[in-house]
Amino acid sequence: MADQMLDVTPENDEPEAYVLGKRDVAAILYAVEIDERDKLIALMEPLHAADIADLLEQISSFDRARLIRLYDREFDGEILSELDEAVRDEVIAVLSPRVLQEAMRELDSDDVVDIIEDLEDAQQATILDALDEGDRAAVEQALTFPEYSAGRLMQREVVMAPQHWTVGQAIDNLRKTPEAELPDQFYHMIVVDPRLHPVGNVTLGKIMRSKRETKLADLLEETFKIFSATQDEGDVAYAFNQYHLISAPVVDDDGRLIGVITIDDAMAVLDEEHEEDILRLAGVGEGSLSDRVINTTKRRFPWLAVNLVTSIAASLVIAQFEMALSQIVALAVLMPIVASMGGNAGTQSLTVAVRALATKDLTGSNVWRVIRRECLVGLINGTIFAVVMGVVGLIWFGSPALGGVIAVAMVINMVVAGLAGTGIPIILERLGVDPALASGAFVTTVTDVVGFFAFLGLAAYVLL
Numbered sequence: 001m002a003d004q005m006l007d008v009t010p011e012n013d014e015p016e017a018y019v020l021g022k023r024d025v026a027a028i029l030y031a032v033e034i035d036e037r038d039k040l041i042a043l044m045e046p047l048h049a050a051d052i053a054d055l056l057e058q059i060s061s062f063d064r065a066r067l068i069r070l071y072d073r074e075f076d077g078e079i080l081s082e083l084d085e086a087v088r089d090e091v092i093a094v095l096s097p098r099v100l101q102e103a104m105r106e107l108d109s110d111d112v113v114d115i116i117e118d119l120e121d122a123q124q125a126t127i128l129d130a131l132d133e134g135d136r137a138a139v140e141q142a143l144t145f146p147e148y149s150a151g152r153l154m155q156r157e158v159v160m161a162p163q164h165w166t167v168g169q170a171i172d173n174l175r176k177t178p179e180a181e182l183p184d185q186f187y188h189m190i191v192v193d194p195r196l197h198p199v200g201n202v203t204l205g206k207i208m209r210s211k212r213e214t215k216l217a218d219l220l221e222e223t224f225k226i227f228s229a230t231q232d233e234g235d236v237a238y239a240f241n242q243y244h245l246i247s248a249p250v251v252d253d254d255g256r257l258i259g260v261i262t263i264d265d266a267m268a269v270l271d272e273e274h275e276e277d278i279l280r281l282a283g284v285g286e287g288s289l290s291d292r293v294i295n296t297t298k299r300r301f302p303w304l305a306v307n308l309v310t311s312i313a314a315s316l317v318i319a320q321f322e323m324a325l326s327q328i329v330a331l332a333v334l335m336p337i338v339a340s341m342g343g344n345a346g347t348q349s350l351t352v353a354v355r356a357l358a359t360k361d362l363t364g365s366n367v368w369r370v371i372r373r374e375c376l377v378g379l380i381n382g383t384i385f386a387v388v389m390g391v392v393g394l395i396w397f398g399s400p401a402l403g404g405v406i407a408v409a410m411v412i413n414m415v416v417a418g419l420a421g422t423g424i425p426i427i428l429e430r431l432g433v434d435p436a437l438a439s440g441a442f443v444t445t446v447t448d449v450v451g452f453f454a455f456l457g458l459a460a461y462v463l464l
Contacts, residue, residue, distance in 0.1 A: 081107060
C-alpha cells in the first residue's frame, strides 16, 4: 500500500512567508546608507510586494528616494499597486521612466488604471506610451468612465466562451490562447451569446470535473450578476459581499461584455469604504500616516472649526443659567456628567446607524423600528444610570431634590441621544451629505445642548 500512496509534497519552490521586522528595516536602510546594491537586493528578495510597500510607507521621504534609486530596475509593478496613494506619487516621481514603464507592463489593466488615474498628464502619457497598443487602448477607455465606477474597477483581460461551446472546446481554446492575453488569475469563464451579452458564469472547477462533450450552458452558476460600467463601485462591492460573488462581468450601454471585476478588487473597495467611515466618524477625513503635515492640518481644521462653533452654542445654553450656577455650586460639578453620558450614548447609536446605512441594512422599511429601538435602549440605560446618579447626588451633596433633578435630566438626555444618534445620519443621507463625515458634530451638539438645558432648567425650576 505504501508504494501506491500519492506524493503530496509541494513542488512549489517559492520562499515561505516572510515577515518584515524592525531589524530587517534597519538592515535594509544600512545597505542603502553604504550604497550596497547587491546587499539591498538580497535583503529585499524574500519580501512580498505588499511588504516592500509597507517598508516604503514606513521610512522617510529621503530614505525612500535613496532606496528606490539603488533598487532601480528590480522594482516590481505590484509594489505600486500596494502603495498608499500619497507615497505612490512620490515613488513614481523618483523612478526613472524606463523602470516605471517596465513596472507598469507587468500589471493587469485594472491596476494600471488605479495607478495612473490620479497622475498628472505628463506622467500618464509616459506610462501609456510604455504599454502595448491593446493595453493602452483598454486603459484609455477605462479612464473615460466616471471615477469610482465599475468601469474604472474592472480589468479588460476576460476569459469568455460562446454558449454553444462544450467543455472540450473551452479547454482547447484556453490552451491555445497566448498567456499575455489571459489574466494572471481568474475563477470563471464567462459564457456569452452571439451579441457578446453575458448569459452566465462557469467555474473552473466545474469545467475540470466535467466531460469534454458537456455543454457550458449546462454548467452555469445559479448566482449571476451583471454590472454596468457606470455603476458605482460601492454598489458593486456591496453586491459581491451580499451575494458571495467571486467575479462578475461588466457591460457597456448596449449590454456587451467589456470587462470583469474580481473579488479582490471588490473587497479592496469595501475595505476602503469601511476605513473612510471610521476616519470620518472621528472627523479626520481620508488620510494616512504618510500624509504631509500641511495636508493633514487642512483636512482636520474644518471639522475642528465646526466643533468650536457647536461648543459655543452649548456654552450659550449654560450662560442662560448663570444665576442658578452661582447659587448652587453643585450644578457645575454634576453638569458635565449629564452631557458626557448623553454624548457617549449618542456616539454609540450614531456608529451603529452609519454602519447600517453603509451596508444598506438600515432602509426606509425598518427605519422607524430602529429609531424606536435606540430610544428604548436610551430610556432603559438612562433609567438605570438615573437611579445611580440620584443616589450619588443625595450622598454627595445631601440633597434629594438635586439627586432627582440629575436623574430626570439623565433619562431625558439618554433618550434624545438615541433619537439623535439614529435620526441625524438618516436625515443627512436623505439630504445627500455623507453621514459618517457630518453626523458626529451635530449629535454632540444636540446631546450637549439638551443635557445642559434639561439639567440646568430643571434645577432652576426645582431648587431655586
